[in-house]
Structure formats: structure tokens, C-alpha cells
Amino acid sequence: MATSVDNPTGMSYRRTEFSRIVDNGFKWLTTIFAMGVGVTLMAIAFQVGLQAIPSIQKFGLGFLFTARWNPVEDIYGAWTQIYGTLITSFLALLLAVPVGVGVAIILSEDFLPPRVQKPLVFMVELLAAIPSVIYGLWGIFILAPFLQGPMNWLYQNFKWIPLFSTPPTGRGIYIASIVLAIMILPIIAAISRDSLVGVSPDLRQAAYGLGATRWETLFQVIIPTAISGIIGGVMLALGRAMGETMAVTMLIGNSSNPSPSLFAQGSTISALLANQFAEASGLQVASLMYAALILFGLTLLVNVLAELLVRRVEIKKI
Amino acid sequence: MTPQDFSSLASGRSLTRTLSSKTIFSNMMTGLAFACAVIALIPLVAVILYVLINGSVRLGPQLFTQLPPPPYQPTSPQFNSGGFGNAFVGTLMTVGIASLISIPFGVLAAIYLSEFARDTKIADAVNFMTNVLSGVPSIVMGVFAYGLIVLYTKSYSAFAAGFALAVLMLPTIVRTSTEALESVSGELRQASVGLGATNFQTVSRVILPAAVPAILTGVMLGVARAAGETAPVIFTALFNNFWNFDVWKPTATLSVLVYNFAVTPYKNWQELAWAAALVLVALVLVANILSRWLTQRKR
Numbered sequence A: 001m002a003t004s005v006d007n008p009t010g011m012s013y014r015r016t017e018f019s020r021i022v023d024n025g026f027k028w029l030t031t032i033f034a035m036g037v038g039v040t041l042m043a044i045a046f047q048v049g050l051q052a053i054p055s056i057q058k059f060g061l062g063f064l065f066t067a068r069w070n071p072v073e074d075i076y077g078a079w080t081q082i083y084g085t086l087i088t089s090f091l092a093l094l095l096a097v098p099v100g101v102g103v104a105i106i107l108s109e110d111f112l113p114p115r116v117q118k119p120l121v122f123m124v125e126l127l128a129a130i131p132s133v134i135y136g137l138w139g140i141f142i143l144a145p146f147l148q149g150p151m152n153w154l155y156q157n158f159k160w161i162p163l164f165s166t167p168p169t170g171r172g173i174y175i176a177s178i179v180l181a182i183m184i185l186p187i188i189a190a191i192s193r194d195s196l197v198g199v200s201p202d203l204r205q206a207a208y209g210l211g212a213t214r215w216e217t218l219f220q221v222i223i224p225t226a227i228s229g230i231i232g233g234v235m236l237a238l239g240r241a242m243g244e245t246m247a248v249t250m251l252i253g254n255s256s257n258p259s260p261s262l263f264a265q266g267s268t269i270s271a272l273l274a275n276q277f278a279e280a281s282g283l284q285v286a287s288l289m290y291a292a293l294i295l296f297g298l299t300l301l302v303n304v305l306a307e308l309l310v311r312r313v314e315i316k317k318i
Numbered sequence B: 001m002t003p004q005d006f007s008s009l010a011s012g013r014s015l016t017r018t019l020s021s022k023t024i025f026s027n028m029m030t031g032l033a034f035a036c037a038v039i040a041l042i043p044l045v046a047v048i049l050y051v052l053i054n055g056s057v058r059l060g061p062q063l064f065t066q067l068p069p070p071p072y073q074p075t076s077p078q079f080n081s082g083g084f085g086n087a088f089v090g091t092l093m094t095v096g097i098a099s100l101i102s103i104p105f106g107v108l109a110a111i112y113l114s115e116f117a118r119d120t121k122i123a124d125a126v127n128f129m130t131n132v133l134s135g136v137p138s139i140v141m142g143v144f145a146y147g148l149i150v151l152y153t154k155s156y157s158a159f160a161a162g163f164a165l166a167v168l169m170l171p172t173i174v175r176t177s178t179e180a181l182e183s184v185s186g187e188l189r190q191a192s193v194g195l196g197a198t199n200f201q202t203v204s205r206v207i208l209p210a211a212v213p214a215i216l217t218g219v220m221l222g223v224a225r226a227a228g229e230t231a232p233v234i235f236t237a238l239f240n241n242f243w244n245f246d247v248w249k250p251t252a253t254l255s256v257l258v259y260n261f262a263v264t265p266y267k268n269w270q271e272l273a274w275a276a277a278l279v280l281v282a283l284v285l286v287a288n289i290l291s292r293w294l295t296q297r298k299r
Helices: A002-006 A011-059 A079-108 A114-129 A132-158 A173-197 A201-209 A214-243 A246-251 A269-279 A283-317 B003-011 B013-058 B085-116 B121-135 B138-153 B158-182 B186-194 B199-228 B254-262 B267-298
Strands: A067-070 A075-078
Touching (some): A011 A283, A011 B121, A011 B158, A011 B199, A079 A214, A132 A246, A132 B267, A173 A214, A214 A283, A214 B013, A269 A283, A283 B121, B013 B267, B085 B158, B085 B199, B186 B199, B254 B267
């Protein structure tokens, strides 16, 4: 210690010079990697777009609206898959949003003591952690046989409705949508719960003070206040549903013929990619890349919108 | 309140009627909400239960030492033989490669976000990109790795799959590490800087060691998720029926094995698919419970 007081410069000064270089280098290194996250995102878009060019030149926008996928004649159009992606995601939302918001209400209100509530929150989180391929396995061997009876009943009694117009088998749009709903439920529940918990307690107390019941307060004060966060969560879930691959591939049947019936087999963009990439070559690879680009664009759009909505909620909370 | 309201209040009758319909409505909604919670938990319980029941049929050490068998009839004496040792090794390889790429990348990016750019517009933009990246479908990561590595090296490989999984893990690592670093108390930083330490010394000797447990928790969750991911692996690592330790060759993984074997009509392959599913679910459950236990103990 004494030496450094006697000689404040000298050796320690030289170390500072060296450590300044290390310090600057370190800062630059971390900066490069932080920028790398954005670069990765752009590289994905660029690389997939680049590989898709031959197909984009050949088929143009007609690719989106024609239902033909014929590797033998080398003609491609992804309408069946795009329709399948949109309809399964829509049905999944239809099933998952009411249940998810219901779960969020249970987990944000004080219906249950915290001792019960906390493990429940954790269990809903676990639902999101189970790999997609295992939902597919479960869907094939457990859920499909279980649903066969009720779905047959629907078909026999309501086959005049186009939605139920084909005989149900173990694979099809309906079962893919149900499993998708299970898989996106935790996202909707978790983000809706965050938004509901984030609503200022003053609002709730004011509503109670005016004589509103719990559910009047929820419907007229809490949910309207939290709605942008809830919608953000729903959109994130939509993005997940559109990109979800394995469970859907295993359950949807992978047919390229479009059909209005929910019991019919169909396909999605991600299922198409999972099925064909390993054996594709030439223009088929380019067309698969084109399909992947469409999927990337769709999910990007939904996710950016969701991100902006969820972000607004977070800012408001602070 | 209008005079009519007061008169109806004074009469009393309509007030009790409103209250009771309110109560009925409230009770109904509460019942509905609880029904939602039950509906949400049924699939979780059902999935875990069936994976346990069907997966434990074949549970044993041979699963991790033997190769996948050819399809046998249930009457065959060899029906119960075989395992997925090569796929287990393949999963370790692909996830290992993914971790080697994504952990340094993610932690360094997180250090920038929490130590050098906290609360700046740049950090905001990077966070935004991170969230958007985490929303990119995992199969698109596979397509990315396919175009970048498989087409270039002209071979399916564990490395290509590891690369795809690394891109998949990156947002999780960045996010959890940033949170971990930001939660290190500012006093530690000030004390370190006050003692004359440079930024590099402060981060590497003080902040990072303090944040390591929380970072490891995030890494663990990321690894568990990557191990179960199938879509980005299916046409990057492809599959391999034999042992493979070369990162530039097609490699079997547990998740692809579940997919390949589940859709076959062979009973012994289906049973192996369930056993592999059990291994993956066990991994996910252990990682999640452990991380929860660690974060709770800290609080």
C-alpha cells in the first residue's frame, strides 16, 4: 500500500494502459455479439429469401393461391398448406382463448390461496415445456382413439354441414387444431395473467367501492384495462400456432387436397417443410424455401404486432 | 341517480331481485372459470401419465447401450431387444454443439445489454429483435441451417442441427442472462469500480460470478427445450441407424426417433418411441422443477 502512495504513477499506470485496451476490446466484443442477434434475424430472412428466388421467378404470387404440389411435374402452389396453417391456427385460438383467459382469471384473482395458486401457475407453464413431438405421439395413440366416438356422432348427425361432411379418421384438421389449442393455451394464460395482475389495485377498489361485484369489476374494469396485453398474448399464441410443426405434421394427415371439412386430412406450411425437405432437390427446394419465406413473413408480422402490444402493457405497468 | 332509482331503492323489492341475479351470474362465472382451469390441466396430466405408463414398459439400461432394432413381431423372442443408444448420443452431440455456440454468444450479448447499454435505445432495439427471433418458428431455423450448412457441405450433419438449435436457444439465453445480470445489485458494481477495477474486471470477476447461478438456470431450460425440439433437426441431422460420433455425418436424435417410430405400424418401434418420449419428458420436468427450486431458494 505504502508504495502506491509514494509512487502513484509507475507500474500501476502501465497496467491501466494495458487494461484500457482489454476493456475497450471487451466492450466491442459484447457489442458485436449483441448486434449479432439482429444480424441472425436478418440472415434468416435473407438466406431463405435468396434460396427461394428460382421458385418466386417461376410461380410468382400465383404460388400463394394455387392448390397443387406436384414434385413429379415440378409444379408448385401452396394454397392448401396456407389455408391449413390459417384454419388450424384459427380453430386453435377459438378453443384456447376462452379457456386461457378463464385460467388467467383464476390465477390472478384471489379465488385460491397462494399455496394452491402458485403450483397451478407452474403446472400451466409446464404444459408449454413439453416437446411438440410428444404431443404428436400422444395425439396419435391416445387422443385420436378417444375422439373417434364423439366425432363419428357429429358426422352421422350433422354431415349436411360442410364442416362435418367427411367421415372422421384418426388424422385430420380437427385433431391437429385441438392439440394446437392445448399447446398455445399456456402462452395465452401466462400473458393474460400478467396483464390482469398488472392492472392497478386502485381501479379494482374504486369499482368495489361503487358496489360492483367481482365479475362486474372484471368485465367492466379489469379486462378492458388489460385488453391490449391479452390481445398481445393471443397474437403471440397465433404466431406459435402458425409455426408449430411436429404435432401438426403427425396429426393432420398431410394431404394436398383442400377440403372444407374439418374431418378431412390437410396440411400446413410447416408440415409440408417437415415432410419434404429431406428428399427434395432443385426447384422443389426453392419452392419449399418460398413456402418457408411465407411462413416466416406471416409469423414475423404477427409477432411484431404482438410485441408492440405486450410492450405497451409493460411500459404502462412501470 | 334519478328519482326513479331512489324510488325503486326505497321499494326494496327490485333491489333484492338485482342482487340475487347478480349472485347467480357471479357464481356461474366463477364455476366457468374453474372449469377452464380443470380443462387446462387435463391434457397436462394425461400427457405425463400416458408417457409414464407407455414409456416405462421398456425402461432399462439396454435403451442407452443398444441400437434401434429391426421391426419384430410381438411374438418374436427378440421383440423386447434394442434401444436408442445412438440417438441418445446424437441428442447429446447436437445439444452440446448448440450450447457451445449459443451460450458464449448469448451471455456476451447479455453483458452488453445489461452493463454497457442499459436503458438505451440500442438495448431496446436488441431486446425487440431477441423477442422477434424467439417467435420465429423452429422449423424456419431448420430451413436456415439447411440452406446455410447442409447445402454447402452437401451432407446432413450433427453440426447443422446443432447450429439450428443454437439459433433457437439464443433468445432464451440472451433474455435470461440479461435478467440475471441486471438483478446483480448496483452496490457490487459501485464497490468494484470504487476499488479501481476496469469494466472488464468488474464484469468478469464480480458481476458474472454473482449472476452465474441464475444464468445456469436459463441455460438449463434452454437445453431441455432444445433436446425436445424436432422440427429444426429433422432435415439437418436427419437420422442414422448406427452409432455415429462424427459431427459432419447424419446423426440420430431422440426427438426425431420419436417422430420416425411413432408413425410406423411396428409395435416394437412404437414402444421405443414412447420410451424416448419418457426420457425427453423426464429431462424437461427435471430442468423445470430444478430451475424453479433454485430461483425460489434464492428468494
